[in-house]
Amino acid sequence: MGVLSRLSYVVRSKINAALNRAEDPSETLDYSYEQMRDELQEVKQGIADLTTQKKRLEMQKRRLEENVEKHNEQAREAVNQDREDLARRALEKKKQKMNQIEDLEGQIASLQDTQDNLVEKKDQLQNRIEEFRTKKESMKARYEAAEAQTRVSEAMTGAGDEMEDVGRAIERAEERTEDMEARSEAMDELQDSGVFEDALSDKDSLDRELEEVRTSGEVDAELETLKTEMGKGSSDSGESEADSAELDAELETEVESESADEDIEAELEELKDDDESS
Known part of the structure; x- marks a missing residue:
C-alpha cells in the first residue's frame, strides 16, 4: 500500500469515527422517515400528472x-x-377520426396500466412508511432508555468522561492541598529555627544571639544577688548541701504520702462500687 493510499485510508477512518460519534440514531431515524415521506409525495405527484395526461387524451x-x-x-x-362525392368525403374523415380514436384508446389504456401500477406501488410504499414509523418510534424509545441507563451506570461507576474529569479535578485539588500543607509546615519549621528573619524586625541573627547572652548574664547576676541576700554564698556550700539533702528527703516523704493517700482513695472507691452493686 502506497503512502497516498495509506493516508487516504487513515483520513477516511478518522472521518468515519468522527461521524459515528456525532451520529444520533434518533435524528437518523427521523431523517430516514422524512425521506420516505418525500418519496411517497413524489409518487403521488407522478400519479396526479399521469392521471391529468390520461384525462386530456380522454x-x-x-x-x-x-x-x-x-x-x-x-x-x-x-x-x-x-351527392355521393360529399358522402365519400364525409366517410373518409370519419375513418380518419376513428383511426385517431383507436390510437388514443391504446395510449389511454397504457396510461391506465401505468397509473394502476403506480397506485399499487404507492400503497405498498405507504404501508412500508407506516411500518417504519412504528419501528422508528420503538427504536427511539429503546435508544433513549439505553442512553439514560448508560449515563446512570457511568455516573455510578465513574467511567464516564464527565466523572473522569471530576476525578482528575479531585486529584489535582488533593495534590495542591498536600503541597500547601507541606509548605506551611516547612515555613513553620524554618521560622522556629530562625532561618527566616522577621521582616518587621530590624535585628539580625547576631543581634538576637547577643541579646540571648545578655539576658542569660542578667539572670545569673540576679541569681547571685538573691543567694547573697539569703546567705547562700559559696562559703556556706556545706550547709547548703545538707539543707538540699534534707529538702530532698522531705519531698520524697511527701511524694510517698501522696501516693499512699491515692491508694487509700482507690480502695475506698472499689468498696463503694461493691456495695452499690450488691
Missing part, C-alpha cells in the same frame, strides 16, 4: 367521437341529396 377522444358522429350524419345527408 377529452380528445370524446371530441373525435363527436366528429365521427358528425361525419356520419353528413354522409347520410349527402346520400339523401344524391
